[in-house]
Amino acid sequence: MNSFFKGTLLLAAAAFFSECIEFLVNLVLANELGERGMGLYMSILPSIFFFVLLASLELPISISKFIAERDGKYHKSMLQHAIRLTIIFTACLLITTAVLLPKIPVFQHYHPFLKWLVIFLIPVISFSSIARGYFMGKQQMGKIAVSNFLRKLVQLGILVLVYQLFHFEMQTALLVAFCTLVGSEFIVFVYLIHMFIVQFHHLKQDPQNILSKKNVLQNLMSVSIPTTAMRIFHAFTHAIQPFLIKAALVRAGFSENLATEHFGMLAGVAMTIGFFPAFIAHSLLIMLIPTVSNAYAKKETHRLQKLLQQVMVLTFTYGVLAVAIISFFAGPLTSLFFHSETAAVYLQMLWPYFLFHFFVIPMQAYLIGLGLIKDTFIHSIWSTVISFALMYFLGSMYDFQMGGIIIGMNAGAVLLALMHYLTICKKIGISWRLRTFPRKI
DSSP: OHHHHHHHHHHHHHHHHHHHHHHHHHHHHHHHHHHHHHHHHHHHHHHHHHHHHHHHHTTHHHHHHHHHSSOOOGGGHHHHHHHHHHHHHHHHHHHHHHHHGGGOOOGGGTTTHHHHHHHHHHHHHHHHHHHHHHHTTTTTTHHHHHHHHHHHHHHHHHHHHHHHHHOOOOHHHHHHHHHHHHHHHHHHHHHHHHHHHHHHHHHHTOOOOOOOOOHHHHHHHHHHHHHHHHHHHHHHHHHHHHHHHHHHHHHTOOOOHHHHHHHIIIIIHHHHHHGGGHHHHHHHHHHHHHHHHHHHTTTOOOHHHHHHHHHHHHHHHHHHHHHHHHHHHHHHHHHOSSSHHHHHHHHHHHHHHHHHHEEEHHHHHHHTTTTTTHHHHHHHHHHEEEHHHHHHHHHTHHHHHHHHHHHHHHHHHHHHHHHHHHHHHHHHBBBSSOOOOOOHH
C-alpha cells in the first residue's frame, strides 16, 4: 500500500470516529434545543464559519501546496514569511470584525456574548492554519487526524457535562453550544502550535535557503486569494441559504416558526446523517492536494491519470453503498433526533445531493492541485446560481414546498460534479470513461 492510501486510511479512520462523535454532538444538541433551537443553531452556524474562513485565509491549502512542490531547504524561510503575514492579517481582521460584527442584524437575535466568541476564534484559527498547512504538505497526517478527533471529543465532552449539570433557557443553551465549539477549537490550537514549534526547531538545524518576501507572498497568495474568494462565496451562499429556504417556505404557506422547524430537520438531521460518510471524501481531499500538486509539478501525467481512476472507483464504491444504507434505514436514523417521519423523507430525497458531493470534495482538491482554482470557482458560481433559483422558484410553490427545495439542492450537486469531472479529464488527458491517452501537461 503506497503512502497516499496509507495516509488516507489513517485520516479516514480518525475521521470516522470524529464523525461518530459529531453525530452524538448533534444528537445532544437536538435533544437539548428541540426543533426550533436546532433550526436557530444551524441558521447562525454558516455565518460563524464565514469568519472562520476569513481567519484561515486558506493557508492550509496554500502552505501545503508550497511544501509539497518545493525542497525542504526552502520551508523555514517560507514559514517565517507566512507567520509575519498572519500576524498582520489577523490584527487587521480583529479590528474590522470588532467594529462590524455588532452591526450585523443576524447576530442581534442571539446572546450578546456570541459576538465576543467569534472575535476570540479569529486568532485561534489564523495561527493553527499555519501548522495545519505545514503538516498537510509534509504528509504528517497523524497530527491532522489527532487534531480533528480531539476537536470533536472535547466538544462532546463539554456539551454532555454542562447540559447534564445545568438547565438553561433557549438563548443561554444556544450560547453554551457555541462556547463548546470555540473551546474545542482552542484545544486543537494548543496541540497544533505545540507540535509545530517542535518541528520548527528541527528545521533550524538543517541547511536552509532564504526566499524573498515577495516570492513567498506571490506563491502563497496565488493560491490563497482565489481559494479564499471561492470559499467566501461558498460561506456567503451557505449563510444566506437558511434564509432563502425559509423565505421560500413562508411564501409557499408555512408560518415562520414552521419554516424554521423544517429547516432544522433538513440541516440538523438529514444533512448530519447524509454527510456522515463524507469523512472519506474529506480524508481524500487532505491527501490529494499535496499529492496532486507534487505530481503536477513533476509533470507525471500517468500518475495523475491513475490516481483519478482510483479515487473515482473508491468514491463510487463507498458512495453508492452509503446512500443505499442511509435511504433504507432513514426512519430509524432520523428518529434518533426527532420523532418525525418528515425528516426521514427529506433524507431519502436528498440521496443525489449526498452522493455527488462525495465526488465533488476530492475533485475540488484535484483541481486545486492542478492549479485550476479559477475553474473551480466558476463551476461553483454556476451551480449555486442554478440551484438557488430552482430552490426559491420551486420551494415557493404550494405543490412543491420542501420538495422543491430538495430538487434545487440535488440539481446543483449534480451540475457541480459533472463540471469538475469533465474539466479534470480534459486537463490530464483522460476520457470521461476514465480511459487514458498520452498527453503532456
